Amino acid sequence: MAVTGASTFLGKRLVGLLEEDPAVRRIVVLDVKGSSAAGPKTVYYEVDLTQPGVESRLSEILHAENVDTLAHLAFAASPTQATAWAHELESVGTMNVLAACRRKPIRKLVVSSTVLVYGPHPDNPNFISEKRATRGLHGSDFVADKLDVEAQVQRFAAEAPACCVSVLRFATILGPTVDNYVARWLSRRLVPTVMGHDPLVQLAHEADAAAALKLAVDRDAPGVFNIASRGVVPVSALVKLAGRIALPIPYRMYRQLAGLFWVAQLSEAPPSFVAALRYLCVVDGSEAAKRLGFRPRYSTQDAVLDFEGALRVREARLLHEGA
Amino acid sequence: MTERGARARPGARAKTKAGESRTRAKAAVRTTGAAVPKAAPRARARSRGAVAEQVVEEAASSPSAEPPAEAAVLLEEVANAVSSPAAELLAQGLDEELFSGAGHAISAQSGFAAVDDFGLSPATHARMQPVLDWLYTKYFRVQVAGIENIPADGPVLLVCNHGGALPWDGLMLATAVAREHAARRSLRWLVEDFAFHAPFLGAMLNRIGAVRACPENATRLLAEGHALAVFPEGIQGIGKTYKDRYRLQRFGRGGHVKLALRLGVPLIPVGIAGSDDTYPLLYKVRAFSKSLGLPFIPVTPTFPMLGPVGLAPLPSRFHIEIGAPLEGLSELTPAAADDTLVVHDVNDRVRRAVAQLLERALAARGAHVYR
Numbered sequence: 001m002a003v004t005g006a007s008t009f010l011g012k013r014l015v016g017l018l019e020e021d022p023a024v025r026r027i028v029v030l031d032v033k034g035s036s037a038a039g040p041k042t043v044y045y046e047v048d049l050t051q052p053g054v055e056s057r058l059s060e061i062l063h064a065e066n067v068d069t070l071a072h073l074a075f076a077a078s079p080t081q082a083t084a085w086a087h088e089l090e091s092v093g094t095m096n097v098l099a100a101c102r103r104k105p106i107r108k109l110v111v112s113s114t115v116l117v118y119g120p121h122p123d124n125p126n127f128i129s130e131k132r133a134t135r136g137l138h139g140s141d142f143v144a145d146k147l148d149v150e151a152q153v154q155r156f157a158a159e160a161p162a163c164c165v166s167v168l169r170f171a172t173i174l175g176p177t178v179d180n181y182v183a184r185w186l187s188r189r190l191v192p193t194v195m196g197h198d199p200l201v202q203l204a205h206e207a208d209a210a211a212a213l214k215l216a217v218d219r220d221a222p223g224v225f226n227i228a229s230r231g232v233v234p235v236s237a238l239v240k241l242a243g244r245i246a247l248p249i250p251y252r253m254y255r256q257l258a259g260l261f262w263v264a265q266l267s268e269a270p271p272s273f274v275a276a277l278r279y280l281c282v283v284d285g286s287e288a289a290k291r292l293g294f295r296p297r298y299s300t301q302d303a304v305l306d307f308e309g310a311l312r313v314r315e316a317r318l319l320h321e322g323a
Numbered sequence: 324m325t326e327r328g329a330r331a332r333p334g335a336r337a338k339t340k341a342g343e344s345r346t347r348a349k350a351a352v353r354t355t356g357a358a359v360p361k362a363a364p365r366a367r368a369r370s371r372g373a374v375a376e377q378v379v380e381e382a383a384s385s386p387s388a389e390p391p392a393e394a395a396v397l398l399e400e401v402a403n404a405v406s407s408p409a410a411e412l413l414a415q416g417l418d419e420e421l422f423s424g425a426g427h428a429i430s431a432q433s434g435f436a437a438v439d440d441f442g443l444s445p446a447t448h449a450r451m452q453p454v455l456d457w458l459y460t461k462y463f464r465v466q467v468a469g470i471e472n473i474p475a476d477g478p479v480l481l482v483c484n485h486g487g488a489l490p491w492d493g494l495m496l497a498t499a500v501a502r503e504h505a506a507r508r509s510l511r512w513l514v515e516d517f518a519f520h521a522p523f524l525g526a527m528l529n530r531i532g533a534v535r536a537c538p539e540n541a542t543r544l545l546a547e548g549h550a551l552a553v554f555p556e557g558i559q560g561i562g563k564t565y566k567d568r569y570r571l572q573r574f575g576r577g578g579h580v581k582l583a584l585r586l587g588v589p590l591i592p593v594g595i596a597g598s599d600d601t602y603p604l605l606y607k608v609r610a611f612s613k614s615l616g617l618p619f620i621p622v623t624p625t626f627p628m629l630g631p632v633g634l635a636p637l638p639s640r641f642h643i644e645i646g647a648p649l650e651g652l653s654e655l656t657p658a659a660a661d662d663t664l665v666v667h668d669v670n671d672r673v674r675r676a677v678a679q680l681l682e683r684a685l686a687a688r689g690a691h692v693y694r
Contacts, residue, residue, distance in 0.1 A: 122520050125539030126441055196522025198529070200442050234444070234530070237437040251522075279520070301436060 002028035005074030006035035013210035049093030058100035078181035079142035127284035139272040171228035175206030176310035195248035205298035226283035469645035485560030486599035512552035568599035577670040584660035594680030597641030642688040
């Protein structure tokens, strides 16, 4: 069992769960830094997916460790200013990982993705199934890279039919310990929203996300799966549940401001993401329930409330009392 | 807040014992008394015990759910996983109960949710109810006939004529079913994109039961057993000028018929008199309308002359005729949904039935449209 991107949020949780799983003998961590969740079963190889020539190193490691299952999780959870680096890591990194998997055939590949590949569009149905075309988010490099990764993975699945390839499209992950652009957006005292629009939002509770990832590793279910917690919440209720105050801004003004703030590095997401506050991007998780056996234990509301609880604790600085 | 803070002390990690957390929560309330909101911590602590039991039950009943032991493991991993000092401390205090926190307790126990899957908010609906009642009884003075044709439960598809620049007909039909039907059924209705994404209006319509019109949504709503109203004329129906009022347009491409056949859902024709008089459309301006996201810019006696005030509908009287379910559908198999001719035939029959009902509704309403 090997994990790339073991220092990402999902990577750490997966390594932790694998450490506890008696069926897993050895965990090979391939990342630029070791996973803090690492235990006695974990071996760490320093692998930088953005470096040229990483493919031969990867296939050497896969050979030497005789890896049969690979979880490829080396993806940015939030949009970044360093789009060139993100492209190298996600798009080119995936190319290298997949090439290494062709060189040393593996039994199983699990790749994490995001529901943003469907994108928030005005003509989305309320629940998007896996069959729907992935249209992405216009003007977003972050989503374009994810789309490119998925295209590469589909090609790989066709080229290596013996390998069981599962792609998990996660809804925005939120919970007590997660740190991504939505968590940062929701941590603001005044949370900017689009005036007059109140689309439904769906989240994946971090525990649900981790459980789904573990299930995908454990069970051989090839294909693409939407992963989300139960239920939806309108943006306005999301902000209220998080104990914040919404700051509605007219759409066009918000786009302009978001552009300025992004350039000034004062905001957590580029202006293209404003569309997500206007139109819904909610997925149908029934395929994961049916074929992966994943049934979310939490709801979108739980995810916000758990996030809010942790946020309060962080803000009250109670954490430092016993330190 | 305080109880979570108390739990964040190093070494204070409980595994699954709800009782322990209860005492700790109480202790936290005692020590920091003044700053604590009084009811919340106690309520949370109480519900936690129940939640812990429920989680165990859930795990026992559904094989796919993560067993509790695994959840505890996960939490330990969460503790290992975070990097900032604050988050590390937070994670040390994390246990299973924080994950199944207040939100889980509330939603699991009382079925509380802000909105249902399609965005209907019972709270907003209840808040709007007096307004809807006033519109229904005083403003549009709605009369309904044949409400008993809607079954008391199970999925059903209401096929209606459409009119007026804004979808008041769907709102009034839903209000009629909620008020007059013996089972007080909640009716969902489909609205066009331009209304659904119109600022303020779309969000409000969604909170009180409207759903964006598309086959996927209709299928899912019917599969969940809802009563659903569709307006197959769509934009064509809304965009009739005043001289063409109540002239039935084409009924889409029969998507609603295919849906009903595929799911074996009864089709109920509905004629609504009144909607076409809410905005007597004199002229449609097509220029610039695309950039505003509208199918056209309506020119009525009041709009755009009076500005936003002109968006208020004229107080036309409504009469709704609900027909008997279309006969002969039960003989058709779901496979008939793929037969273009059958779909055309059924669609024609529905359209004729709606036209008849509309005639009847117009006659029943009489000559006094606004009075």
